[in-house]
Amino acid sequence: MDPQPLRTTVIGSYPFPSWLEYASQHLDQFGTDEIQELQEDAVIAAIHDQTTAGLDVITDGEQTRLDFNLSFYGLLQGLGENEPPRRIFGPPAHDQRGKYAIAGELAAPRGLGAVVEFQRLKRLAPPGFTLKASVPGPYTLSGRLTPNAQYPDRYAITEALVPIVRKELEDLVAAGCQELTIDEPSMSCYAHLENTQCFVDIFNRTAEPVVGSCLLSTHLCFGNFKGRAVGKRRYAPMFPDFLGMKVDEMHVEMASREFAEIEVIEAITNTKRAAVGIVDVKSYYIETPEHIAERVRLCLLYAPAERLSFAPDCGLSQTARWAAKKKLQHLVSGVQIVRQELGL
Secondary structure (H helix, E strand, C coil): CCCCCCCEECCCCCCCCCCHHHHCHHHHHCCCHHHHHHHHHHHHHHHHHHHHHHCCCCCCCCCCCCCCCCCHHHHCEEEEEECCCCCCCCCCCCHHCCEEEEEEEEEEECCCCCCHHHHHHHHHCCCCEEEEEEEEEHHHHHHEECCCCCCCCCHHHHHHHHHHHHHHHHHHHCCCCCEEECHHHHHHHCCCCCCHHHHHHHHHHHHHHCCCCCCEEECCCCCCCCCCCCCCCCHHHCCCCHHHCCCEEEEEHHHHCCCEEEEEEEHHHHHHEEEEEECCCCCCCCCCHHHHHHHHHHHHHCCHHHHHEEECCCCCCCHHHHHHHHHHHHHHHHHHHHHHHCCC
């Protein structure tokens, strides 16, 4: 694939419609056919908002997941009870979510569900748009699982998850997926504490079966749980090691950080594409098209147009839908201003 210069894309998740938020908390009141209808209608709504905005690349909005990665645990064998969270009330943070105990050998004989999601997206999306699927990487998935005697630490759990995620990636490509993101926000959040070369090795072994068979990307952010970051928001600890990740495109969070370390995209685009987050999903300031255009011009000081994509900083699931729609519309309009200036 040879993507167009200055293309517009998204990370993966999109806000649930209010009715889906309600229904997801009362699923026992719906029949199985009604639940399938809810899911399909929500995907149609997410597709509509993205295509109306005019994005070049769209996703299913991850409307059928409970969370960008939590729904996958329901498909993993070997898990025990969901441990109670350490805290219920107060400001949102990760300690309000419990972890899963491991009760046996980890496996996913039915897959992780991403193939079904992609097949639904293919069926419902109008022609003319690039379709993207995303799967959390094994290190990120390991973060909600508690080590035990069989898997004594997070790295042991990660190794058990590598073949499961590899198989999901292979199955997505076999299903016709031409653009695929491996989300590893935990790697970027903990890069200042852990061995970054070890992270790169884990990533590359996971991605190996699909390298060269699709446009492969990764999303490096600092967390967005209830609109809050969790990691040390610096890219310096990741580079240059992360340049060894075998991906075609690397997404970096810039808007919420006032474009600190924007120069990192110069290093990225020496060997691959950079997808730059130019819309802040943690803020309800709605960037104007002119403001977006200014940010695009800033990026062009460090990277060529043919190696740049533009997206929100992170998934939009933690942003109210009315704001997400406006942000995407203005993102596309702002990029289009610069495309016209460059004659693209």
